[in-house]
Amino acid sequence: MNSEESNKEKDMSTSSLAGIASNHSTKRAGTNRLGIGLEARGVHAWFGKHHALSNVTLDFAAGTVTALIGPSGCGKSTFIRTLNRMHEFIPTAAMAGEVLLDGRDIYEPGTDVTKIRLKIGMVFQKPNPFPSMTIGENVLSGLRLAQLKNSHKEELMEECLVRAGLWNEVKDRLDAHGGSLSGGQQQRLCIARALAVNPQVLLMDEPCSALDPGSTLRIEETIKELSESMTIIIVTHNMQQAARVSDFTAFFLADGGPGEMIETGPTSQIFSQPRDQRTENYVTGRFG
Amino acid sequence: MSSTVEIAKPSKPWKPSIKERIIDITLLAGAVLTSYAVVGATELKGKLAYFFVFFAALAIFNLIKGTATRDLMIGKDQFFSAVMLLGMTLVLIPTASILFTVIDRGRKGLHSGLLTNDMSLATPSDPIVNGGLAHAIVGTFLLVSVALVFSLPIGILTALYLTEIRGRFTRPIRFLVQAMSGVPSIVAGLFILSAIVYTVTKSYSGVMGSLALTILMIPTIARTAEEVLNLIPNDLREAGVALGGTQWRTVAMVVVPAARSGLITALILGVARIVGETAPILLLTGGGDALNFNPGSGAMGSLPFYIWKSFLLGTEESITRGWAGLLVLLVLVLTLFILARVLGSRRMK
Amino acid sequence: MTDGRANSVIPSPREITTEPRFSDKVFRGVVTAGGLSSLVILGLIAVFLGYQGFEILAREGLSFLTTSEWTVEVDSYGTITNSTFGLAAMLIGTVLCALIAVLVAVPISVASAIFLTFYSPSGLKKFLVSVIDLMAAFPSILFGFWGLFVLMPSAEYWAKLINKYLGFIPIFEVEPRIFTRSPFIAGVVLAIMIIPIVTSISREVFSQTPLDRIQAAYALGATRWNVIRTVAIPYARGGIVGGSMLGLGRAMGETVAVYTVLNIVYQINWQVLFGAGGNVASLILLKFGEAQPYEIKALMAAGLVLFMLTLLVNFIADQIIVRTGSKGR
Numbered sequence: 001m002n003s004e005e006s007n008k009e010k011d012m013s014t015s016s017l018a019g020i021a022s023n024h025s026t027k028r029a030g031t032n033r034l035g036i037g038l039e040a041r042g043v044h045a046w047f048g049k050h051h052a053l054s055n056v057t058l059d060f061a062a063g064t065v066t067a068l069i070g071p072s073g074c075g076k077s078t079f080i081r082t083l084n085r086m087h088e089f090i091p092t093a094a095m096a097g098e099v100l101l102d103g104r105d106i107y108e109p110g111t112d113v114t115k116i117r118l119k120i121g122m123v124f125q126k127p128n129p130f131p132s133m134t135i136g137e138n139v140l141s142g143l144r145l146a147q148l149k150n151s152h153k154e155e156l157m158e159e160c161l162v163r164a165g166l167w168n169e170v171k172d173r174l175d176a177h178g179g180s181l182s183g184g185q186q187q188r189l190c191i192a193r194a195l196a197v198n199p200q201v202l203l204m205d206e207p208c209s210a211l212d213p214g215s216t217l218r219i220e221e222t223i224k225e226l227s228e229s230m231t232i233i234i235v236t237h238n239m240q241q242a243a244r245v246s247d248f249t250a251f252f253l254a255d256g257g258p259g260e261m262i263e264t265g266p267t268s269q270i271f272s273q274p275r276d277q278r279t280e281n282y283v284t285g286r287f288g
Numbered sequence: 289m290s291s292t293v294e295i296a297k298p299s300k301p302w303k304p305s306i307k308e309r310i311i312d313i314t315l316l317a318g319a320v321l322t323s324y325a326v327v328g329a330t331e332l333k334g335k336l337a338y339f340f341v342f343f344a345a346l347a348i349f350n351l352i353k354g355t356a357t358r359d360l361m362i363g364k365d366q367f368f369s370a371v372m373l374l375g376m377t378l379v380l381i382p383t384a385s386i387l388f389t390v391i392d393r394g395r396k397g398l399h400s401g402l403l404t405n406d407m408s409l410a411t412p413s414d415p416i417v418n419g420g421l422a423h424a425i426v427g428t429f430l431l432v433s434v435a436l437v438f439s440l441p442i443g444i445l446t447a448l449y450l451t452e453i454r455g456r457f458t459r460p461i462r463f464l465v466q467a468m469s470g471v472p473s474i475v476a477g478l479f480i481l482s483a484i485v486y487t488v489t490k491s492y493s494g495v496m497g498s499l500a501l502t503i504l505m506i507p508t509i510a511r512t513a514e515e516v517l518n519l520i521p522n523d524l525r526e527a528g529v530a531l532g533g534t535q536w537r538t539v540a541m542v543v544v545p546a547a548r549s550g551l552i553t554a555l556i557l558g559v560a561r562i563v564g565e566t567a568p569i570l571l572l573t574g575g576g577d578a579l580n581f582n583p584g585s586g587a588m589g590s591l592p593f594y595i596w597k598s599f600l601l602g603t604e605e606s607i608t609r610g611w612a613g614l615l616v617l618l619v620l621v622l623t624l625f626i627l628a629r630v631l632g633s634r635r636m637k
Numbered sequence: 638m639t640d641g642r643a644n645s646v647i648p649s650p651r652e653i654t655t656e657p658r659f660s661d662k663v664f665r666g667v668v669t670a671g672g673l674s675s676l677v678i679l680g681l682i683a684v685f686l687g688y689q690g691f692e693i694l695a696r697e698g699l700s701f702l703t704t705s706e707w708t709v710e711v712d713s714y715g716t717i718t719n720s721t722f723g724l725a726a727m728l729i730g731t732v733l734c735a736l737i738a739v740l741v742a743v744p745i746s747v748a749s750a751i752f753l754t755f756y757s758p759s760g761l762k763k764f765l766v767s768v769i770d771l772m773a774a775f776p777s778i779l780f781g782f783w784g785l786f787v788l789m790p791s792a793e794y795w796a797k798l799i800n801k802y803l804g805f806i807p808i809f810e811v812e813p814r815i816f817t818r819s820p821f822i823a824g825v826v827l828a829i830m831i832i833p834i835v836t837s838i839s840r841e842v843f844s845q846t847p848l849d850r851i852q853a854a855y856a857l858g859a860t861r862w863n864v865i866r867t868v869a870i871p872y873a874r875g876g877i878v879g880g881s882m883l884g885l886g887r888a889m890g891e892t893v894a895v896y897t898v899l900n901i902v903y904q905i906n907w908q909v910l911f912g913a914g915g916n917v918a919s920l921i922l923l924k925f926g927e928a929q930p931y932e933i934k935a936l937m938a939a940g941l942v943l944f945m946l947t948l949l950v951n952f953i954a955d956q957i958i959v960r961t962g963s964k965g966r
Contacts, residue, residue, distance in 0.1 A: 042648070044647065044648060044650070046650055051647070054647070084530060086526065086529070086530060088653050089526070089529075094650035094651070094653075095650060095651060095653070096648040096649065096650050096651050097648070097651075107651065107653060109652075109656075110656065112658070114529075114532045114533065114534055114658065115532070117529065117530055117531065117532040118531075118532035121530065121531070122527075122530040124523055124526065124527060124530075126523060128521070128523045128524055128526075128527045130524060130527070130528075130542050130545075130546065131524075131546050132542070132545030132546050132548065133545075141528075141531065141541070141542075142531035142532060142533075144537075144541055145528055145531050145532060145533030145534075145537050145538060145541060145542075146531065146532035146533055146537075147537070190527070193527075193531065194530075194531065197531060197532055332798075333794065334791055334794055336791060336795070361860055361863070362860060364860075364862060365860035365861055365862040365863070367862075368862040368865075369756065369861070369862070371748060372748050372749075372751050372752040372755075372756055373752060373756070374748065375744070375745050375746075375747070375748020375749045375751070375752060376748065376749045376752040376753070376757075376765070378745045378748075378749075379745060379746075379749045379769065379772075379832055379836065380765075380768065382788075382829045383768060383771075383772050385783070385787060385788075386775065386779065386780070386783050386787075389783055389786070389787050390779070390783070393786075441671065442671050442674050442675075444671075445667065445668050445670075445671025445672060445674075446671055446672045446674070446675060448668045448671070448672075449668045449669055449671065449672030450672070452668070453665055453668055453669065453672075455665075455669065457669065457672060457673065460676065461672045461673065461675060461676070463952075463955060464675040464676050464679060465675050466951065466955050467675075467679060467948055467951055467952065467955075468675050468678065468679060469951075470883070470886045470887070470890070470947050470948065470950070470951035471679075471682070471890070471944065471947065471948075472889075472890025472891070472892065472918055472943060472944070472947055473890070473892060474890070474892045474918045474921050474922060474940065474943075475682065475686070475890070475918075475940050475943055475944045475947075476682075478686060478921065478936070478937055478940040479681070479682045479685055479686060479940075481933075481937075482685040482686060482688070482689040482937055483681060483685040486689070503678060506674075506675065506678075507675075510675075534657075534658050534660055534661045534664075535657070535661045535664060535665075536660055536661055536663075536664030537660075539664070560774050561774075563776070564775075564776020564777065564778055564779065565776065565777075566776075566777070566778045566892075566893045567892040567893055567918070567922060570922065570925075571922075571925060592776070592778055595778055595782075596778065596893075599782060610782070611782075614778070614779055614782065617776060617778075617779070618775075618779065621774050621775065621776065622771070624774075625770070625771055625774055629767070
């Protein structure tokens, strides 16, 4: 720790972040309805010859919220896409390492990829409800796409919309077009849609970056509620957001080379007493 | 003491001043006068002559004006402005002429029974009211429908390969589609003759004509469908897959419905491409005078054949019928065109 | 918690074996088959036309392309006793009419494209572009009969004018003095038909001229025409050539419009203002009605030649557009 840097603002920002983080109650690891959670071991990622991500090992305990923070271009989004095997859609993509869901490597040959994605869901940066479907159809679209049978579709739709915090606003217009909602509502619709297939893990790639502060807050509330029943991993640019919603935080950085995970720990610790100088520089706003 | 603040008024000092505009109009008038003078004085005749002289005069006047007021470079700039305008006008003149001619000569052939009668009882020199082109319209409709049955799936599948699968055949297929769009219509007709009529069916029919039309339609449908599918943002596909959908389900339930109006546009453009094609019909289908609802056998009329035959018969009445046929065909093409435009603009919801 | 410390050894990438589900495999198969159908169709065209026309091609050999005679002698029973098939006159006619079309269409199209991109106010531009797109949709039979009835008198007049003042140039001689239904008129009609294509492609290429180059030229004090001449035209050159070749291909294969407008006579005619000529496509149409099976084989062979020719032209056009179109210089 550089105690020489007694910059007033720096102290205040660190401590305020830490304050927020400590207000947020830390979950105990392994709230066990959900199995063992997700584990990344030595994950590398390439785009063609470009080595984008290097040796990331992270543990995501069940029922926790983990935030991935770091400046742009440090590989956070790439990393999160290796967790549900979306990374391989880019033709030149390659990876190394393992991603274990409940102890089994999802990259094992012979794995049914589509089943993996049912267990590890994703919400994207830009809300993308399906334009050809109504709100109700959007929520249930995951069932149709994955050919899941469900005899209680109506109840499932309502439950997902409730959990996403959208039910009251759309319950009277479930037949309306998916694109007729505001940005924040669309994103909550996407969350509801992701919930309908009952994932164990929910990946969120900067879900609020395209939204206004009001919607952002509402989604953050949703995240907190959802974390009671699943593991959430959220990539965010917004440190205050990370401090507000997450139990654990991992800091990524690409220092001219591939992105690496520099440090990880309970959120309050990362923001108040980071162990690595680079982490401290980032969370105090010296760069980023 | 408060002073009234004068708010500046927006102005556009770069626009031509009144004086400059007057000079321009004078030049235009001068060019018009010159064209009349030159045409009157020399042996040049005809509307086109007026146009050419007008533009030549306008261009030269512009050159002189520009050089005199500023310098040669500006003069040349003004000169070429007139030349470019001439080019544009030369494109518009035939279009206007065609539209005018068809409407003017075709309307003489319009009558209340035009769309309901056929020609089975009318002779070439019968008055116009005997007979109509119902059989031609029905025939064209049937020919197009049968062609669509083949070309629409193939065209859309081709587009899907290019946008969704993007395998190693992508460049060859794209090139082949382009090559196919250059196949002359008579070659398509000869192909169906040699491949199917002479070898298999040994008879001419509407379906044979449709098959040739299919070949002409596929590139149009494939190209338009590809453009439209490419416009669907990739994150829709990603969202579908992230929900656990297989590729084909994502394409079928998310991508294609999202592209629905665009695919219909592709269909319409494909139809517009072939609705006036004559050569394959002359080779493979021939034509009849009576209503025939069976594309598989029997003489099948069609708009192009009706027009063709009418003009060939040569009597005054049949030539008028021919123009009327062209008018109906033109209206059809125009309708399809406008439909495609409307759908295209509604797509951008 | 663990700390991500970089290993000194970077592992090699894993092989990701995503075995697609059966339904996806079927999907890929069906779509690929559909996509390859264009290959199949084009291949079949060549095969069948070649198969049918083979006999004639074998008999005539290269003279099928180089000599100019199309005769069939029939004895009293109607069987064919002797025949000669040489396509040269029609090949020359094809090229001639198409060249006239391109020579007339390209300057007009390029000028229009320049007007639309650089001169026209945007409201007018939208309208004009729609008009040109509409023109592209007009069926060729329409151009044929319009050309015959409306354009002919006008074109005849201008042909006579050209003959009067430029008649010393061999191709503008007219003997005997028949000016109607000449390759010139056919060429003009073809030009009007291909103007939309060439204009669209030229316009697209012009609109892709890098804005920073244009503005740099203006900033140096260039007039609008200077900018067009020094920046836009060089940039668009490849695309314009490619578009012109596409128009050329279209003009070469046009059947009905040429058949209607041109007086088809089986002799080589370089005098463009003289009313005789033909192209391969219209020849096929002309002869087809009364042809016996043997002659039809010759027509198939002619069709094969036309197919190859247009394929070649389109291929070259495609290459030019691909190599120079969107990249410019």
